[in-house]
Amino acid sequence: MARALLLAERGVFTTAPNPRVGCVIAKNELILAEGWHRRAGQAHAEVNALMQLNQKEAKGADCYITLEPCCHDGRTPPCSDAIIKAGIKRVIIAMKDPNPQVAGRGIEKLKQAGIEVILGVLEEQAEKLNQGFCQRMRLGRPYIRSKLAMSVDGKTAMASGESQWITSQDARQDVQKLRAQSSAILTGIGTVLTDDPRLSVRPEGWYPEGEVVRQPLRIVIDSNLRTPLKAKIFNSEAETLIVSIKPSDKKRVNPMVIESDRGHVDLKKLMIRLAEREINDVMVEAGAKLNGALIQAGLIDELVIYMAPKLLGDSAQGLFHLPALQKMSQNIALNIADIRPVGTDWRITAYPVYG
Secondary structure (H helix, E strand, C coil), X not given: CHHHHHHHHCCCCCCCCCCCCEEEEEECCEEEEEEECCCCCCCCHHHHHHXXXXXXXXXXXXXXXXXXXXXXXXXXXXHHHHHHHHCCCEEEECCCCCCCCCCCHHHHHHHHCCCEEEECCCXXXXXXXXXXXXXXXXXXXXEEEXXXXXXXXXXXXXXXXXXXXXXXXXXXXXXXXXXXXXXXXXXXXHHHHHHCCCCCCCCCCXXXXXXXXXXXXEEEECCCCCCCCCCHHHCCCCXXXXXXXXXXXXXXXXXXECCEECCEECHHHHHHHHHHCCCCEEEECCCHHHHHHHHHCCCCCEEEEXXXXXXXXXXXXXXXCCCCCCCHHHCCEEEEEEEEEECCEEEEEEEEECC
């Protein structure tokens, strides 16, 4: 199963909106074939592995899969049918598929065909590999990861808004990998007007050779439609979605219109709409106001903070705009899961603890 999980990771940049899945077929402790899911619309991991074997080789073998095999017709035929047809004797599954179209039905189908099924091997690791897919299926919203860069004194930009570059080249390349894993990159109009970012994946030097780069959807929260038509975010590398509380003024692209929450885009309703578009993972690259609004709405699931060995001073801007916090009892606690060096910087991974 550990090998199947490593295979599933090969699809980390390419499988969205589908989950990342790996498969190993073995007999008498000998691996016969292995496969993983590469892209939506292409063969699933189980089929990719089974295609390497003839009927005699597959019959009586064990099949290790990181996610319950599908049992419905989607972009591809059901994998459970392929497993049954191949004569697999035993199927070991890391976790049940949270997709309501599957959700145990694939397991039941295998059992009815006389196949032994073992569930829950390395389940936690399999769940983490598909955080966004699982959350979208269970809660109806994407997994939201906010990337932040700060100095040792907790500042993200000078008072003027200047922020390039706080962190090192190594940290910025690490961010490229996070972008590539995401279904969408979310920012606010303030960041667009101040930094004019592209928010695209630049694959040079690290992206898997031979793989076509999948550019995430770029989303700008722009309540009053102020995004300049010449902004770099409108380049041809990827689709850009403007989100507003106003309909188009015909001078700009047609926005996704979301209900107003005190004059601003209702962030919870936005996330529901993004899930409807099969967005699994949203990466936030924004300033203190949008990050503060997201964390106050309880929407940020994970923080990835790059801390540079620099001091920016009292007048520089902070990480979060949280004006409602007046007492120590109102603090938002964080569970720090990981701290590691990236070049000359430190990367901190933390999870907000909401009451």
